[in-house]
Amino acid sequence: MQPYMPLLPTVRRRSVKWAWVLTFQYVLYIGVQLSATSILRKADGTWEIHMLANMGTIQVLLLWGNIFLTLLTSILFFVALIRDRRVSPWTGHTEVNGTDFIHAVAFMQIFYNASIFLYGTGLLSYPLFTTGSIGGLFESASLQIFLCMFCFIWFRGRLESIGFQSPIDVGKMFFFIIGCYLGITFLLSYVVAPLADLFHISLSSAREEGISREIRDAKQNSLITILLSFFMTGLFVPIAEEMMFRGVLQTYLVKKWGAFWGILIASFWFAIIHIDIALFLPLFIIGLSLGIVRHRFHSLWASIILHSINNVISVILSYQS
Known part of the structure; x- marks a missing residue:
């Protein structure tokens, strides 16, 4: 049985492009969440860090704008990925390369985005x-x-x-x-x-x-x-x-x-x-x-x-x- 190998960067240029866009959206997603950090002083004098406790209007707009843009990018990414697979599904590449790296980040963003969309819109209860x-x-x-x-x-x-x-x-x-x-x-x-x-x-x-x-x-x-x-x-x-x-x-x-x-x-x-x-x-x-x-x-x-x-x-x- 021939082992499965991802495409080389020169072959998978279409999906790599959209993977980079998803990576940017991943960084934006992390940044928006970190920007909602609040540091409050407790009664005993200690400072307590609260995550996602102070999300303003701009942050909410950025978050949901990023969610819908990621949904669109994800569709384009998967279309490009399928087309790339049809062009050249096999290569002799074995080591982890930049194509693997950028696609791994892209798929993480797709998961995070899907989770927030499903829970945030109420399609799934949380x-x-x-x-x-x-x-x-x-x-x-x-x-x-x-x-x-x-x-x-x-x-x-x-x-x-x-x-x-x-x-x-x-x-x-x-x-x-x-x-x-x-x-x-x-x-x-x-x-x-x-x-x-x-x-x-x-x-x-x-x-x-x-x-x-x-x-x-x-x-x-x-x-x-x-x-x-x-x-x-x-x-x-x-x-x-x-x-x-x-x-x-x-x-x-x-x-x-x-x-x-x-x-x-x-x-x-x-x-x-x-x-x-x-x-x-x-x-x-x-x-x-x-x-x-x-x-x-x-x-x-x-x-x-x-x-x-x-x-x-x-x-x-x-x-x-």
């Missing part, structure tokens, strides 16, 4: 399923499900290019991963938290509180939802996010600009895309650690394992709270 139910757990991981589907379809036949290969020096890798996790814990507990206290900044996060509530509600439902929450948060989410951020984005950025800048930019991207300024620094530190282990051991499995350890321990702590 949440669609009860929090903590089987449907709710899948709904909360809808982005990761999409990322996983995209990566497996787009890179089928060449998953090695995004890091699905045996790591070098497996024994050393496990010790390195443990050291990284302990390092993350130390930095968050003895550097980030004290700095936040020093500047009276609250590290509370509505996004994290929502995740913890989902996990606690799953605990109250049934054994199936408990096991599913462990599987989704501890295994599936790490695999999906690592495939996109360390597998596709970091791999290309490292190839383009070297390990230092590639890992740094991918980690910044990983942190900012969560739209959670209060936890930007912790997310950035975690992203750096994931990027380093993926690059150090030439395997996506290294970052998946570290990501899984971090998430599983977080789930356990949420169950105990």
